[in-house]
Amino acid sequence: MATQAPEKSVKLIPEATILFAGDSGDGMQLTGSQFTLAAAYARNDLATLPDFPAEIRAPAGTTYGVSGFQLRFGSVDVRTPGDDVDLLVAMNPAALKVNLARVHAHSAIIVNTDAFERRNLDLAGYTSNPLEDGSLEDRHVIPVKLTQLTRDALKDTGLGHKEIDRSKNMFALGLALWLYSRPMEPALEWLGNKFAKRPEVRDANTQVLKKGYHYGETTEQFIVRYDVAEAQMPPGRYRAIRGAQAMAMGLVAAGQKSGLTIFYGTYPITPASDLLHELSRLKNFGVMTFQAEDEIAAIGSALGASFGGHLGITGTSGPGLALKSETLGLAVMTELPLVVVNMQRGGPSTGLPTKTEQSDLLQSLFGRNGEAPLPVLAASTPGDCFETAFEACRVALTYMTPVVLLGDGYLGNGSEPWLIPSLDSLPDIDVTFADASHEANAEEGFLPYLRDQKTLARPWARPGTKGLEHRLGGLEKQDKTGNVSYDPENHELMTRLRAEKVERVADIIPKTVVHGDESGDVLVVGWGSTRGAIEAAVVEARKTGKRVGSINLRFLNPLPSDLGEVLSRFEHLIVPEINDGQLVMVLRSRFLLPFKSVTKMQGQPFKSSEIVSAIENASS
Amino acid sequence: MSRKDFESDQDVRWCPGCGDYAILATVQRLMPELGVDREKIVFISGIGCSSRFPYYMNTYGFHSIHGRAPALATGLKASCPDLDVWIVTGDGDALSIGGNHVIHLMRRNVNVQMLLFNNQIYGLTKGQYSPTSELGKVTKSTPYGSLDHPFNPAALALGADATFVARTMDRDPKHMKVILKRAHAHRGAAFAEIYQNCNIFNDGAFFTYTEKESKPENTVFVQHGKPLVFDGGRKGLRLSGFSVEVVDLTNGQWSASDCVVHDETSRDLASVLARVFFKPGFPQPFGVFYAEQRPTYDDEIQKQMELVMDQRGTGDMAALLNAGDTWNIN
Numbered sequence: 001m002a003t004q005a006p007e008k009s010v011k012l013i014p015e016a017t018i019l020f021a022g023d024s025g026d027g028m029q030l031t032g033s034q035f036t037l038a039a040a041y042a043r044n045d046l047a048t049l050p051d052f053p054a055e056i057r058a059p060a061g062t063t064y065g066v067s068g069f070q071l072r073f074g075s076v077d078v079r080t081p082g083d084d085v086d087l088l089v090a091m092n093p094a095a096l097k098v099n100l101a102r103v104h105a106h107s108a109i110i111v112n113t114d115a116f117e118r119r120n121l122d123l124a125g126y127t128s129n130p131l132e133d134g135s136l137e138d139r140h141v142i143p144v145k146l147t148q149l150t151r152d153a154l155k156d157t158g159l160g161h162k163e164i165d166r167s168k169n170m171f172a173l174g175l176a177l178w179l180y181s182r183p184m185e186p187a188l189e190w191l192g193n194k195f196a197k198r199p200e201v202r203d204a205n206t207q208v209l210k211k212g213y214h215y216g217e218t219t220e221q222f223i224v225r226y227d228v229a230e231a232q233m234p235p236g237r238y239r240a241i242r243g244a245q246a247m248a249m250g251l252v253a254a255g256q257k258s259g260l261t262i263f264y265g266t267y268p269i270t271p272a273s274d275l276l277h278e279l280s281r282l283k284n285f286g287v288m289t290f291q292a293e294d295e296i297a298a299i300g301s302a303l304g305a306s307f308g309g310h311l312g313i314t315g316t317s318g319p320g321l322a323l324k325s326e327t328l329g330l331a332v333m334t335e336l337p338l339v340v341v342n343m344q345r346g347g348p349s350t351g352l353p354t355k356t357e358q359s360d361l362l363q364s365l366f367g368r369n370g371e372a373p374l375p376v377l378a379a380s381t382p383g384d385c386f387e388t389a390f391e392a393c394r395v396a397l398t399y400m401t402p403v404v405l406l407g408d409g410y411l412g413n414g415s416e417p418w419l420i421p422s423l424d425s426l427p428d429i430d431v432t433f434a435d436a437s438h439e440a441n442a443e444e445g446f447l448p449y450l451r452d453q454k455t456l457a458r459p460w461a462r463p464g465t466k467g468l469e470h471r472l473g474g475l476e477k478q479d480k481t482g483n484v485s486y487d488p489e490n491h492e493l494m495t496r497l498r499a500e501k502v503e504r505v506a507d508i509i510p511k512t513v514v515h516g517d518e519s520g521d522v523l524v525v526g527w528g529s530t531r532g533a534i535e536a537a538v539v540e541a542r543k544t545g546k547r548v549g550s551i552n553l554r555f556l557n558p559l560p561s562d563l564g565e566v567l568s569r570f571e572h573l574i575v576p577e578i579n580d581g582q583l584v585m586v587l588r589s590r591f592l593l594p595f596k597s598v599t600k601m602q603g604q605p606f607k608s609s610e611i612v613s614a615i616e617n618a619s620s
Numbered sequence: 621m622s623r624k625d626f627e628s629d630q631d632v633r634w635c636p637g638c639g640d641y642a643i644l645a646t647v648q649r650l651m652p653e654l655g656v657d658r659e660k661i662v663f664i665s666g667i668g669c670s671s672r673f674p675y676y677m678n679t680y681g682f683h684s685i686h687g688r689a690p691a692l693a694t695g696l697k698a699s700c701p702d703l704d705v706w707i708v709t710g711d712g713d714a715l716s717i718g719g720n721h722v723i724h725l726m727r728r729n730v731n732v733q734m735l736l737f738n739n740q741i742y743g744l745t746k747g748q749y750s751p752t753s754e755l756g757k758v759t760k761s762t763p764y765g766s767l768d769h770p771f772n773p774a775a776l777a778l779g780a781d782a783t784f785v786a787r788t789m790d791r792d793p794k795h796m797k798v799i800l801k802r803a804h805a806h807r808g809a810a811f812a813e814i815y816q817n818c819n820i821f822n823d824g825a826f827f828t829y830t831e832k833e834s835k836p837e838n839t840v841f842v843q844h845g846k847p848l849v850f851d852g853g854r855k856g857l858r859l860s861g862f863s864v865e866v867v868d869l870t871n872g873q874w875s876a877s878d879c880v881v882h883d884e885t886s887r888d889l890a891s892v893l894a895r896v897f898f899k900p901g902f903p904q905p906f907g908v909f910y911a912e913q914r915p916t917y918d919d920e921i922q923k924q925m926e927l928v929m930d931q932r933g934t935g936d937m938a939a940l941l942n943a944g945d946t947w948n949i950n
Contacts, residue, residue, distance in 0.1 A: 043947055186945060230949075239946045249940060256937050263699045283928040285935030288699060288921060292691065293724040300684070300691025300721075304664075307682055307692070308700040330685050420946065423937050463680035463696075463703050466659045471628070471674050473683025474667075483630065484675060 008217075008225045015074025016180060016228060017082030020172065021099050022091025022112075023060050024053060024067045027169035031089075032069025033415070034173055037186040039073035040240040040417055045231035046073040047532060049081035049605065050413045054270070054353040061115075061123035066098045073180075075229035077539075079532035081414070083607035087179070089172050091115060091146070093124035108140040110175065112168070114147035142221050146171050153211045157204050167201075167208045174212025181227040184213060234419060241418035243382035243411035244271075247341065248278035250389025252285045255311055257390075258397055258429035263305030264313045265290040267298045270353040271409035272315045272343040295323035299340065303327055306336040307472065309433060309462035311393060315341040318360045319350065321404075325368045331402035332372040332498060334472040335449070335458050338402040339392050343412045346603045355603025356410035358528050359579040364404040365557055365586065371495045373502045375399070376556040378406040380531035383418040385411060388554055394429050395505055400457040406556070408578075410605050411529045434459035436467045446470055448482040456501035458482075506558040512551055512566050519569035520547020521619045525595070527553040527583055530576055530606055537611030548615055556583070564591055572618040574598055576611055621652040628678040634669060639790035639816035643737060644676055646793045650800055651679075654704075661704045662696065664689045666713040669744050670737035670816070673708040687718025690725040693732050694917070701918045704804075705732040711752040712742050715771050719751075726780035728917040729808040735800070736773060736813045741822035754898070759821075774894040774909055777811040778887065784810035785890060786908040790817060791830035795841070795906065802908055808916050829904050842893060842907035847879035850903045857896075857903075864892060866902060884911045 018035065020028045029050055039046050048071040058065030072082035084104040090096040092115035103109060116131055130136055131143060150168040157164070170187075177184055187209055195202035216222055255262040264279045264287060266272070280289040288305075292298040299314045306312030316324060321342045331338045344360045346352025364376045375395050379388035385407055392405040434446070448470045449458050461468040470482060478485035479493055514523075516538040526534045531552040541548045551566060553559065567573060575584040576598035584597040598614040600606055626648040634640045651661070661679040665671035667686035674681030680703075684692050689707045697705045707725075714722050714736050725734065741759070742748040748761035752773065756765040777785045784806040788799040796814065803810035815826040828834045840850040840857060848857040849869065856879035857864040867874040883889055890910035896902050 037945060041945060041947065043949065233949050235949050237942065237946050237948050239942070239944050252935075252940070253937060261699065263695060265695055282935060282940070283925050284932040285937070285940070286925075288925060290695065290698060290921070292694075293720055296688060297691035297694070297721055297724065300688045301695030301698070303684075304682075304692035304695030304697075305699040308696045308703070310699045312695065326685050327688065334682075420941050422941075463662045463700065464660055466657070469659055469678055469680050471630075471677075471681035471683065473674070473681075474685055475683065 008222060010181065010225050010227050013226050013228055014076045015072060015078060016087065016226065017070065017072040017085045018087045018089070018176060018180075019068055019070040019085040019099055019102060020089045020176070021066055021068040021095035022169070023094070024055065024057050024065050025060065026067070026091045027166070028067045028069050028091070031169045031173045032071060034187045034190060035176060035182065036071050036415055037190070037240060038177055038182040038184070039071070040238070041186045042182050042228070043230040044073040044075065044228055045078040045233060045417055046071055046240075046415075047078050047081045048415045049410065051604075052354055061092060061094055061120045063094045063098050063124055066095050068095070068099060073228060075231050078231070079536040080605070080608050083609050087176065089176060091169070091172065093120045093126055093130070096130060097124045097126065103139055105138040106140060108142060109136065110142045110144055110172070112146035112172075113143040114145050144175070144215070144221075149211065149215065150208050153208055154204050157200065159200065159204055163201070164204070167205045170205045170209040171212035171215070174209040175216050178213045178216030179222065179225060181225060184209060233417065236419045238417045238419055240415050241383050242413065242415040243379070243385045243407060244274035244413070245278055246383055246385035246418065247379065247389045247407060247412070248275055248282070250386035251279065251313055251339070251393060252282055252287060253386070253423060253426060254390045254393030254429060255286055256423060257426055258311060258393070258431045260309070260311040260397075260431060262287045262313060263290065263302055263310045264288065264315065265292050265298045265301035265305065266315045267292050267295045267320065269295070269317045269320045271345055271412045272317045272320070272341065274412055275315045275341060275343070295320040296327060299324040299327040299338075303331055303336060303338055306331075306338050307334075307463070309460065311337065311339070311397065313339045313341065313393075315343070317343050317345050317353075318347045318363070321360060321363055322367065328374065328402050329368045329370060329372045330474045332368070332374055333474050333477065335400045335498075336402070336472075337396035337400055337460070339396050339405055340402060341389070341405045341407065344406060344408040352603045354409060356408045356529070356605060357578050357601065357603065358408060358530070359582065360406065361527070361556060361579065361582040362585070364406060371499065373499050373557065374402050374404060375502055375505050375558065376404045376406065377554055378528040378556055379411055380528060380552045380554065382411055382414045382416045386421065390426055391554070394427065395508070397429050397431055398457065398508070399455050399501055399505055400460060401502060406528060408529050431460070433465070434461035434468055435465060447480045448472070449477055449480050451497070456497060456504055503558050505555070506561045509555050509558070509560045512560045512562050514549040514551055514566060516542055516549040517547040518549060520549065521570065522546065522548045522572045522574060522615050523567065523570035524548070524550035524611065524615065525553065525567075525573060525575045525583070525587065526550060527556055527577070530578065533606040533608045534576060534611050536608035537615060540608065540612045541615040546615070546619060553583070556586075559590065567591060567593060572596070574614055574618045576600075576606060576614060578605065621658065623648045623652065625658060626651045626678050628676050630675045632676050633672065635820050637819040638669070639739065639818070640670060640673070640737065642790045642793055643735070643796065643814055643816060644673065646796045647800065648677070650797050653801070654804055656704045660702065661706070663706045663708055664693045664696070665708040666718055667744070668710040668713045669818075670708055670710040671713060687713055687716070688721060689713070690718065690721035690734070694725060694728070694730050697730050697732055697918045698921050701731070701922055707732055707734040709734065709736050710743075711736065711738045711740060711750045711773070715751040715773065715776070723776070723780035726777055726782035726809050726811060729783050729914050731808055731916040731918050733800070733803045733810045734812065736811070737816040738773060738813050739816045739818040739822055740825050741818050743818050743821055747821035772894060772897045773813045775891070775897065778891055778894055778910060782811045782910070783808040783912045783914050784908070785894070785910045786811070787813045787815070787906050789815040789826060789830050789906065799908065802911075806911060808914060838903050840903040840905050842882045842905050842909065844882055844884040844908065847876045847881050849876050849879055855903070862892070864896060884908050886910075887912070
């Protein structure tokens with residue numbers, strides 16, 4: 001990097017939170033992810049929160065078209081993308097308006113002053129220019145003519161106005177990188193690859209990026225520049241990982257460890273489509289992907305592949321899970337392995353497609369006709385998507401059961417530094433298909449519902465296996481033979497057996513790990529992507545002398561067998577969820593303890609300060 | 621192998637006199653002739669009377685959920701291309717609740733056989749009209765007559781670019797067997813509609829075409845390369861504009877050589893024939909309307925897997941995990 005001796009004082013800070021915000025077409029997601037790479041490159045710990053509208057290109061300048069990318073990076077343990085931002089980069093008035101509440105007093109706002117003209121102010125609903133009317137007095141506003149400076153930089157390139165203006169996000173990126181002393185290399189390398197075939201665009205963007213960087217050095221507007229030291233993280237090899245990528249690799253790893261081909265049948269839906277995009281590139285890992293005609297065909301095709309002896313997987317989001325519920329019931333009845341990934345989003349109905357929520361827990365646990373229990377797992381961080389996805393597959397294959405694997409939009413799109421696992425560190429998944437030796441087990445021939453004593457799993461007999469011809473279906477099965485049976489006693493027996501099988505999954509759930517104090521005043525019980533905010537809050541709350549711990553439930557069904565014992569060690573129990581209190585309903589009915597529910601339904605993850613308040617309220 | 625080897629140990633539970641028995645018997649008789657190992661054969665069905673079919677076949681079978689058999693079959697066939705996959709469905713299962721999957725199965729050309737038992741009625745739910753019931757049909761759910769225009773299954777399949785479209789009937793097992801054998805020999809999605817009598821809720825729906833007295837005059841059995849004549853050679857179908865007309869071959873004005881010669885490879889002719897559909901004064905066509913060779917989805921998906929494998933080599937998990945920018949912390 002062409003760093004000159006800094007002329008300005010450099011202040012070492014432990015962490016910072018930046019929010020890039022602009023129009024949907026301003027390239028803010030790209031800017032944010034490039035800054036993320038730079039921070040990762042500088043070995044900071046980090047967490048990100050991409051936040052974009054459901055419309056692809058909402059009208060320019062409007063508040064509903066604002067796209068933002070927030071990230072927090074630091075030399076300290078970073079578990080959330082930050083409650084408030086230290087720097088907001090606002091590409092237009094709408095971006096300022098939408099995000100101003102997140103900018104606390106004395107924080108900085110870089111504004112593209114070129115965009116603060118009448119029309120844009122009107123579109124954002126400003127009656128007066130906030131840059132001039134004194135309303136931003138307590139914030140540190142840094143006006144930059146981003147558009148003009150970009151145009152000046154590229155005036156001799158021969159590129160069109162549109163193309164030139166499109167690269168102004170690189171100016172913002174360059175400036176932000178300078179301000180926090182993050183390296184330009186990752187962005188330069190990315191531009192080189194991205195525009196390898198269009199060198200003029202590559203060069204223009206590179207030029208603007210550097211221009212932004214050097215602007216910081218030369219302008220008088222900045223008195224101080226920041227630096228953030230490397231984070232102390234466990235030794236090993238790291239990369240920045242997004243949840244969707246980790247999830248895809250976790251599924252692929254399960255295919256590798258089980259020796260099975262993965263069949264991923266799916267229908268595009270936000271925010272689960274990324275999983276299809278990732279997996280469809282991995283055919284040489286034995287991953288077959290199928291874009292079905294609808295959600296029902298997607299899960300049907302996956303179940304068909306499972307029947308054929310493959311690892312059938314389907315991915316969706318809330319509304320899609322609703323459509324898949326009948327086939328999930330069929331998978332419960334036919335006792336075939338199947339993994340349904342549900343990247344949750346705000347609901348009900350179409351709800352908030354690009355916003356996050358944990359409101360499909362009860363749907364996953366109970367959203368089927370009849371008594372149709374199945375294991376439900378939830379991933380807790382972008383990196384954890386890998387391990388949880390692997391675990392979901394292992395459960396499905398070991399117990400011959402459909403499994404719902406919950407993620408959410410925040411996890412799927414969010415990223416963090418990830419200690420790269422090795423395949424050797426993962427447990428083997430032993431898959432043994434039934435063969436002719438099974439036939440000899442029974443006098444009347446093959447018994448497709450003769451169960452394993454330990455797991456209660458039934459044998460998996462692939463079509464094509466001689467002598468094991470059998471018929472599966474959604475009608476109630478006779479115990480052992482699998483023949484159609486309407487016998488009352490048999491139905492009760494089979495209902496209990498199916499439930500018992502799922503309960504036995506608890507045998508492979510590891511001991512519950514308590515973060516913070518092992519016993520004491522308050523236990524925060526969370527699941528899924530609230531983990532970061534909860535653990536950060538526990539760290540905060542313990543500073544006040546309270547004895548506080550937290551657990552994150554990867555298994556929502558069955559619950560860990562030691563959960564009751566863990567709960568008993570604390571005086572107060574609180575359950576924060578990004579829904580109206582779904583896990584808490586399950587816990588209350590199971591343990592009959594006075595759990596306090598903490599809920600948020602804003603399409604946004606918890607701030608850790610919100611959990612800190614909840615902890616304080618619980619014990620006061 | 622004989623017919624017996626394909627009979628499962630389960631009691632057949634269709635109503636006595638149901639047309640399904642004849643279809644089951646024909647399929648069980650056909651199986652040994654196909655030269656396919658029994659364990660490679662899979663029957664997949666949805667929901668309805670016809671969809672109980674897999675339970676009675678001593679092969680692999682999957683009685684799935686309403687309308688979704690094509691989805692399961694697609695996943696199974698794509699991932700296990702060496703299996704011989706048959707879909708058994710009915711007019712409600714395939715054309716009402718499962719209509720979407722049927723058209724996509726056809727356009728993708730998944731190499732399976734779809735046997736659509738059409739009895740123009742809902743049997744298992746006890747007698748409501750179906751999407752193939754004639755307009756104005758009086759049933760339990762339509763005491764004043766049904767209002768919806770019925771589907772023309774052959775035209776629908778052709779509209780979905782099916783590569784094999786045929787029609788046969790329960791009461792002509794010989795013809796049925798020929799058609800099903802052809803369907804099986806076809807590489808691609810084979811759509812075979814079978815007129816099937818529901819003697820409980822819609823008895824005699826197709827008697828005009830199936831009974832000795834009325835059959836000759838009201839049916840035309842199409843065969844590739846043969847002129848379209850019927851009624852024992854007394855009548856024929858002659859092209860007239862974009863349609864066909866019935867001509868009398870007995871009065872000396874027309875002869876068989878004036879009639880349309882059936883060409884299975886002609887999508888246009890198939891469409892014309894499919895449109896001769898319960899048309900007053902016209903015979904109902906039976907036989908193979910259309911057969912076309914087109915790459916199958918299961919072949920293509922397998923090929924693409926192999927191609928990527930060849931180009932990129934077997935996936936290296938460690939390389940995948942370590943891809944992109946990485947850094948070490950000591």
